[in-house]
Amino acid sequence: MPKEKPYDISRSVGVVQPRQVTLDVSPDGFRLESGETLPEVTVAYETYGTLSPAKDNAVYLCHALSGDAHAAGFHTEAEMNAAKPKPGWWDLMIGPGKPLDTNRFFVICSNFLGGCKGTTGPSSIDPRTGKPYGSRFPRITVGDMVDVQHRLLTALGVPRLLAVMGGSMGGMQVLEWSIRYPDFVDRCICIASAAKLTSQALAFNVVGRRTIMDDPDWHGGDYYATGRVPAHGLAHARMIAHITYLSPSILEEKFGRDKKADSTPARFVSSFQVESYLAYQGEQFVKRFDANSYLHIAEALDSYDLEEKYGNLVEAFQRVKARYLIVALNTDWLYTPEQSLEMAQALLHAGREVSYCLLQAEQGHDAFLLDLPELSNLIGSYLRTPPAHRPGTPAPPPPEGDEYPLIRKLVAPGARILDLGCGDGELLAALTAGSGVPGLGIDIDIHHAVATVGRGLPVFIQDIDAGLAMLPDHSYDVAILSRTLQVVRKPDAVLQEMMRVARLGVVTFPNFANWKHRLRLGFAGRMPKSDGLPFEWYNTPNIHLATLTDFLALCRQERIRCTRLHCVPNGWLSKVFLALGFRNLGADEIVVMLERE
């Protein structure tokens, strides 16, 4: 777990004012997706930073199931100056110089509809009766929550969002924002979320709701006047949920099977630390949360299903105009990386600009609330950097070496470019900057991905060997595979996939049949090494080497035509061989352009 750092006041938003506003609703009340209405909607919210005169710097932050509007800073000086300050829930991200940089952005966060932290929910007073809604509170949806947020922004005079972002159930609100209000949102950041819960996640919520409803103190939802709350049920629900928020390995690391030393536990209460931790989490939750709110929010969460509503995700995302950054966490078993990838894939299929980043974080689902440097870098870069392809963006310096001019010649300006194994995005940026047409980089390395996003390019973290299933057929003009063919596990499959998703392919690879390699094997009896193949046989990443002749034979077999062929020599003898027409002997590096037959 990250070590606790001392709180840095200079990067804090400091003391913030919690605010509340009662929305203007029609005389019939606020209409919900269910068709029912609420007579009155009050929203609790906070803002950080200042809305620019052009009103183009607003970022809306959506909170998760048990969150609230207090995302950053403190409500009092005393809280701020405490020995162990406890700022808002995403203070790590919000403040001067932080990813949601309050010197640049105007950040808004509100408690969502149905909550119990100042926004209208089941524990609020129903103006028609003067008593808490209780069992009379209507069914709400994620869409209703977003509608309320939209009205709040209108009330605040925010005409458009530079970005909307959120994690977990907050990510679902992001999805809904981009679909419900496509013209209102420029960028979306959806973290550790999903377009619908898995069957397993539903299952845990089912038990959680039942523990509340089977608690005799719930009274069908009308417990507010009883002086009691369904504390056992709510605590059990929270304990179950809390387990799902953590990875098995972080539970092992934090608690393992450690026992409390000085406990004389009650019968069947163990002395395991994990038990007292969970019990404490349950108790604390009961103090700060309303059981009916929990039931309503969990119901909204469970019933959220973009596929059910629109037939499929691609159809749902046809409505979207925003650019997307989808972030998944590798140890998140509640909102799995596969679900994030599915969303990213659907956005690609809907023709949207999207980045998909799988982060390594040991802690599980809740890691998005913790100090993950890569998450901060990603979000900061994504919010700061305009798209590289935006007309007028100057081209960065091109990559060094002999290859770039050849590739540049092969790729028509304005082409839709896919760069497989894009590294830090240098080549892709040089090829697409200012072109008006976004490219896409694919790389397996998170540091490469962060760098690529930092260049204003969309990127997918993906193992090319796992296939390019997320890309639609013929979705690019050119797919580039630069010095990568020999490191993949299945070069033939990768070539086929390239030529499925792009009209043209550009491949560069080292020629194993170069005279230096032949000499070394032929006369020294050693595995070839050279400038292009610098590794030892036992530690080389180049696991599928080919000669020019081999490569061309494979292309013929795979019904791929090689329309251009450049042999790059290294040294005078290579040049001589090439000049004499011995390509397979002279070429050190090959650059080919491919087309499907």
Next chain:
Amino acid sequence: MPKEKPYDISRSVGVVQPRQVTLDVSPDGFRLESGETLPEVTVAYETYGTLSPAKDNAVYLCHALSGDAHAAGFHTEAEMNAAKPKPGWWDLMIGPGKPLDTNRFFVICSNFLGGCKGTTGPSSIDPRTGKPYGSRFPRITVGDMVDVQHRLLTALGVPRLLAVMGGSMGGMQVLEWSIRYPDFVDRCICIASAAKLTSQALAFNVVGRRTIMDDPDWHGGDYYATGRVPAHGLAHARMIAHITYLSPSILEEKFGRDKKADSTPARFVSSFQVESYLAYQGEQFVKRFDANSYLHIAEALDSYDLEEKYGNLVEAFQRVKARYLIVALNTDWLYTPEQSLEMAQALLHAGREVSYCLLQAEQGHDAFLLDLPELSNLIGSYLRTPPAHRPGTPAPPPPEGDEYPLIRKLVAPGARILDLGCGDGELLAALTAGSGVPGLGIDIDIHHAVATVGRGLPVFIQDIDAGLAMLPDHSYDVAILSRTLQVVRKPDAVLQEMMRVARLGVVTFPNFANWKHRLRLGFAGRMPKSDGLPFEWYNTPNIHLATLTDFLALCRQERIRCTRLHCVPNGWLSKVFLALGFRNLGADEIVVMLERE
């Protein structure tokens, strides 16, 4: 999921008689691990097959948390002839011709102590009061359960077990059997189990117990006279546990987000199929299980911890004399494959004979109760086949080809042999049969592992590239790596690991510098192919090829001495080169013996 097959009466044990016996206990009662006593212990059990005159064919089967003694067959003719017969819980495995072949073996299963299916438990009558024990039932352990089982077998006149086996909590009883009664047990089969629960598994049990104890109908455990049972609490506990028994993917496949069509669910009860399924599981469980039994058994399960008791697993397993088969399931997230591997590793470190098999099964933890052909094959083979190294076992026909005689010459009779990439065990069997010294095969392929177990050899399913961390230093005389070096990702690391765990290494590999390969690259400009390297460059599993000279250079660098070197020629020209002393030109295949410098 496996399709339902019609029930095959000819392979069934048919109608079986449930039996009960009251154990002879001392006048003070049956002493438990806690120091407390039970005045009386009655055990419910069933047997299948017949005890042989030599009494050497008894197999004891341990059931899991909610299981019972009824493992196979039916209690009545009517049950057997039902349209959908519902036999005992492991009927798939027990019967004539099945893995626990009742024509060969005498199988015993009893309800464990603390249960509610006929063996003394908290719902039994306390003879001292004439009322159910309830809150007076003492704390029990897995060790107490095994003690009762041991007394039962003594009462049945069974002097020794050919095998003890069980899955899940049943596997913990197997562990305890082998440690408590080492001379009583010949073979142990421990399936989907662990030497202690993970923190996450504890966490789920914590919540389960609390839902029961917080149910007002529990009454501190003394509910038997109230006419009510803590039904809500027990149902919630079961629902939580049930989710953990299934893999996320099987939940998705079985239920996904499907909804019941004709439901008008109560408020906050969803129409998701997964909700009605779980609710049904909860209800059914309440009908057949006692809440106090659940609490006691879950407590015994949670507190089971061989490491805590013995300091570490190796120390615990020093007591073991039995051979072990440890089986893990790849989608089991409750009792993880890592936990099984840890046990297998500790058994190896304790010098015991052990096989570790990781099976692919989509269904999660509960898959061991289902029709898994590989599990059946493994268990059947393991029970049937005597150890290959047992003196007097005839050597099987050796593998074909030129290598075997060379390897046979290099390996001293009676050597402890480790075969890395053992395939179906042919080479290892030929080298160790009847030697009196068990070898160990390692392979990544389950079919190879089943075949190897079928030859009476211990095997680990393991990726050699993941290291040999489970093997102690210098634990073998010879490690063999036959035609495998070139397919691993890190040949240098694999060589180092080999030479760590064994005194001598025998490595065979194709020589890339053979004249045929040199000619093909040198003159045809193509990647070499030959009898020894039959693949194309793009689909070859041979990703780290080496020449003889390269290999010897690596050995020098890694401080490994090559003490013997055989060059295997293929064809007359290779022989000529070898005769002339051009080893790196003539050798098609290399066989070397290695020793650490």
